[in-house]
Amino acid sequence: MRTVSFGMNISLDGYCDHTFAIPDEALMDYFTEMMDDVDxxxxxxxMYQLMFPYWSDVAKDQSGSPAENKFAQRMSAIDRVVVSRTLDTGDEKTRIVHSNPAAELLKLKQQPGKKISVDTVSMLPELIAAGLIDEFNLVVHPVIVGKGRQLIPDGSLQEKLNLKLVNTVNFKSGCMALHYLKQ
Structure with missing residues (x-):
């Protein structure tokens, strides 16, 4: 069975808004390396519309820094499943699913392959409740933003989830990558 890995950038106060920080080269390299195990x-x-077509355009045009270009090429090469009630089409690497994200992810998890990277906050409580998230990769940025989307909204989990810290990476920027496994 495949491993399902949740990953997200968060502020010190637990918000996931993507406007509060810009990753430096070391962090971009870290994110790129993480994708080596993801298919x-x-x-x-x-999240899909935040990432695409932006990163596929960077990959095509090579318009970013060397680290961003490498990240963009790797990200653009990986297949995607997008859960959306409103999108009907995506690019050639994207399949749209309109309902029941937990059932879809369970089906994908049971197929052969590398890791599945889940990068969505909106479905996280549902996927945790279904027991589908095996590991968490959180990059904590040294900023307090005081507003935005929370990693886990109040009252959205049915029960607490115990995790085991298995790795940390400290960056010169002050960011810290935390890798947890579900216990």
Whole structure:
């Protein structure tokens, strides 16, 4: 069975808004290396539209820094499943699913392959409740933003989830990558 890995950038106060920080080269390299073990992204619509077509355009045009270009090429090469009630089409690497994200992810998890990277906050409580998330990769940025989307909204989990810290990476920027496994 495939491993499902949830990954997200968060602020010190637990918000996931993507406007509060810009990754430096070391962090971009870290994200690129993480994709070596991934052969499928599982996105919600909002995250998908934040990432694409932006990164596929960077990959095509080589318009970023060397680290961003490498990240963009790797990200654009990986297949994607997007859960959305409103999107009907995506690019050639993207399949749209309109309902029941937990059932879809369970089906994908049971197929052969590498890791599945889940990069969506909106479905996280549902996927945790279904027991589908095996590991968490959180990059904590040294900023307090005081507003935005929370990693886990109040009252959205049925029960607490115990995790085991298995790795940390400290960056000169002050960011810290935390890798947890579900216990």
């Amino acid at each position: 499928l992204f599982f996105f919600g619509r909002v």
